[in-house]
Amino acid sequence: MELGPILSTLRRHKITAFLLVAEIALTCAIVCNAVFLISQRLERMDMPSGVAENQLVMVQVANIAPTEDAKARTAEDLAALRRIPGVKDAALVSQVPFTNSSSNTSIKLSLNQKLPTLNATQYMGENMIQTFGSQLVAGRDFRPDEYMDYDAVLKDLDLVRKQTSSVIITKALAERLWPGESALGKKLYFADVGVRVVGVVKDLVRPSLFLGDDAAQWSMMFPLRMNGNNANRFVLRVDPTQRHQVLEAAAKKLRELDPHRIILGKKTFDEIRSDFFRNDRAMAGTLVGVIIALLTVTALGIVGLASFWVAQRRRTIGVRRALGATQSNILRYFQTENFLLATIGIALGMALAWGINLFLMQHYELPRLPWIYLPVGAVALWLIGQLAVLGPALRASRVPPVVATRSV
Amino acid sequence: MLKMTHLSKVYRTEVVETYALRDFNIDVKEGEFVAVTGPSGSGKTTFLTIAGLLETFTGGEYLLDGVDVSGLNDNARSKIRNEKIGFIFQAFNLIPDLNVFDNVEVPLRYRGMKAAERKQRIMDALERVGLASRLKHYPAELSGGQQQRVAIARALAGSPRLLLADEPTGNLDTQMARGVMELLEDIHREGATIVMVTHDPELAARAQRNVHIIDGQEVDIAEDPRFHAEHAASSHV
Numbered sequence: 001m002e003l004g005p006i007l008s009t010l011r012r013h014k015i016t017a018f019l020l021v022a023e024i025a026l027t028c029a030i031v032c033n034a035v036f037l038i039s040q041r042l043e044r045m046d047m048p049s050g051v052a053e054n055q056l057v058m059v060q061v062a063n064i065a066p067t068e069d070a071k072a073r074t075a076e077d078l079a080a081l082r083r084i085p086g087v088k089d090a091a092l093v094s095q096v097p098f099t100n101s102s103s104n105t106s107i108k109l110s111l112n113q114k115l116p117t118l119n120a121t122q123y124m125g126e127n128m129i130q131t132f133g134s135q136l137v138a139g140r141d142f143r144p145d146e147y148m149d150y151d152a153v154l155k156d157l158d159l160v161r162k163q164t165s166s167v168i169i170t171k172a173l174a175e176r177l178w179p180g181e182s183a184l185g186k187k188l189y190f191a192d193v194g195v196r197v198v199g200v201v202k203d204l205v206r207p208s209l210f211l212g213d214d215a216a217q218w219s220m221m222f223p224l225r226m227n228g229n230n231a232n233r234f235v236l237r238v239d240p241t242q243r244h245q246v247l248e249a250a251a252k253k254l255r256e257l258d259p260h261r262i263i264l265g266k267k268t269f270d271e272i273r274s275d276f277f278r279n280d281r282a283m284a285g286t287l288v289g290v291i292i293a294l295l296t297v298t299a300l301g302i303v304g305l306a307s308f309w310v311a312q313r314r315r316t317i318g319v320r321r322a323l324g325a326t327q328s329n330i331l332r333y334f335q336t337e338n339f340l341l342a343t344i345g346i347a348l349g350m351a352l353a354w355g356i357n358l359f360l361m362q363h364y365e366l367p368r369l370p371w372i373y374l375p376v377g378a379v380a381l382w383l384i385g386q387l388a389v390l391g392p393a394l395r396a397s398r399v400p401p402v403v404a405t406r407s408v
Numbered sequence: 409m410l411k412m413t414h415l416s417k418v419y420r421t422e423v424v425e426t427y428a429l430r431d432f433n434i435d436v437k438e439g440e441f442v443a444v445t446g447p448s449g450s451g452k453t454t455f456l457t458i459a460g461l462l463e464t465f466t467g468g469e470y471l472l473d474g475v476d477v478s479g480l481n482d483n484a485r486s487k488i489r490n491e492k493i494g495f496i497f498q499a500f501n502l503i504p505d506l507n508v509f510d511n512v513e514v515p516l517r518y519r520g521m522k523a524a525e526r527k528q529r530i531m532d533a534l535e536r537v538g539l540a541s542r543l544k545h546y547p548a549e550l551s552g553g554q555q556q557r558v559a560i561a562r563a564l565a566g567s568p569r570l571l572l573a574d575e576p577t578g579n580l581d582t583q584m585a586r587g588v589m590e591l592l593e594d595i596h597r598e599g600a601t602i603v604m605v606t607h608d609p610e611l612a613a614r615a616q617r618n619v620h621i622i623d624g625q626e627v628d629i630a631e632d633p634r635f636h637a638e639h640a641a642s643s644h645v
Contacts, residue, residue: 002517004510005506005510005513005514005517008505008506008507008510009505009506012504012505013505315501316501316503316504316505319497319501319503319514320503320514320518321486322460322462322489322495322501323489323490323495323514323515323518323562324486324487324489324490324491324515324518324519325486325490325518326482326483326486326487326518327482327483327486329486329518400462400463401461401462401486401489402457402462402463404462404495404497404501405453405456405457405462405497405574
């Protein structure tokens with residue numbers, strides 16, 4: 001190893017060496033943070049929905065005017081949808097995960113509590129657990145006799161007050177409301193209306209994450225029967241291989257049953273998730289672009305500087321060859337030199353990455369950069385450096401020793 | 409020590425072949441101090457680059473220290489250059505970014521020598537050329553004569569079997585040239601084999617033996633008419 005002579009040489013070329021080190025440091029710092037941000041976006045995009053995603057499709061409709069016999073018409077719609085080949089179950093629900101439009105309510109744990117404990121989403125509809133494919137981890141599904149018509153409850157809240165109604169909540173909500181305790185049998189309140197927890201599902205994400213990702217799974221299911229006047233999302237659980245055919249058939253059937261009905265949209269759940277995380281995907285893509293651009297610019301900088309140094313040192317390379325350096329000695333010299341510069345740059349870059357992260361934490365509520373991202377940036381820069389310098393280093397190694405005897 | 413037999417070096421282009429050396433013969437014995445002389449373009453430098461394994465030759469045979477070097481690969485040639493040959497160049501060829509100590513150390517590093525031994529050899533070589541007090545100086549901080557002494561120290565540090573000097577005083581003034589020449593003579597007296605390429609008859613006269621090259625061939629100075637023609641021409645200048 002020629003560390004001493006290399007360092008000695010670099011000391012004589014401080015400005016160019018400093019510029020390259022600074023470029024590497026900046027790239028390392030930005031790459032570390034950008035990779036972290038990308039991983040956060042990817043993690044967010046992978047957020048569990050709590051539904052059988054590969055089996056769900058949704059048809060959203062709109063009625064031009066309220067229907068007189070909405071309850072009967074909805075029953076007819078659902079029966080017709082269930083008869084479509086490939087359909088396993090169907091439900092008309094108030095809302096669907098990841099569709100952005102959400103209905104939420106504040107929850108209290110006792111009647112005399114002044115301020116609500118938290119805000120959670122309320123899913124309403126008949127047969128939701130089976131249709132969504134949600135996974136019950138405690139308790140039970142609603143019994144048929146627990147269902148009430150949503151319209152009737154809206155007209156007379158005493159219907160709920162008179163008999164203690166049931167609710168199924170998510171595990172995340174249960175743990176938030178009663179940490180370390182079983183939620184089954186416990187009561188929660190909306191204004192002066194109390195409901196009792198009869199079941200807990202593993203996950204059921206909110207349609208909208210307006211309260212942040214930490215509250216993403218704070219959801220409840222109510223045994224309220226919806227109809228075409230108060231809900232417009234038909235959810236179908238289908239054979240995964242027939243999702244698109246079923247979607248077409250379902251839309252066609254719903255139009256047949258009510259020609260005045262407008263089909264607002266029909267989507268598989270994959271499409272719903274994809275639409276919901278479009279911004280995250282775009283951000284991740286942009287950051288990937290930034291990383292590629294930065295690494296490319298850095299690599300070009302290294303290639304440029306190494307090429308300049310090879311051209312500038314052609315004579316001394318020839319002298320080294322004349323004095324006994326093999327081609328691999330010369331190759332190793334330039335690679336070691338780059339490794340040293342990259343290492344100094346990476347060390348500074350790691351400190352800078354930490355600093356940038358602190359800034360982002362303070363101003364953009366980002367979490368602390370896990371230390372594992374620092375070696376990721378370091379390895380990337382070392383590899384880029386070694387690859388970038390390889391071309392010029394190979395050119396240097398091919399300088400013939402006879403160059404030492406030439407006068408220019 | 410150095411024996412070339414019917415050696416030739418041809419530079420070929422698409423339209424012309426140029427013989428830099430043609431049927432060239434030389435035999436330098438161990439411990440000899442030989443001056444290779446000749447006019448510009450005669451092939452002196454080509455001879456030196458081939459002798460120093462800096463370039464390959466086209467035909468003939470070259471034995472260096474008894475080893476036929478014609479079939480050696482680049483690595484083997486580098487190893488021989490490093491271990492058996494010491495170079496002294498006209499332009500000194502010190503590495504400007506390294507100080508005196510590091511410059512003398514360059515060939516020793518390629519030999520994989522331990523640091524302590526390297527240091528000992530460097531100090532001995534610099535003592536030998538009278539520059540032990542200039543270890544931390546950079547080439548630009550030294551006079552031409554001092555730079556050439558550092559180059560000689562670099563050549564001596566590896567204890568080579570053969571010293572090849574290419575116009576070693578060509579870039580020096582008379583006083584510095586005299587000092588460097590005296591140093592080479594001292595080194596020779598201590599047993600070194602030296603082959604020096606020069607066009608300076610005065611320097612050549614200080615060697616034990618002269619080999620004259622004209623048009624890429626060794627010539628007998630006494631008999632070759634080309635030498636007399638060249639000599640006459642240079643006398644009129």
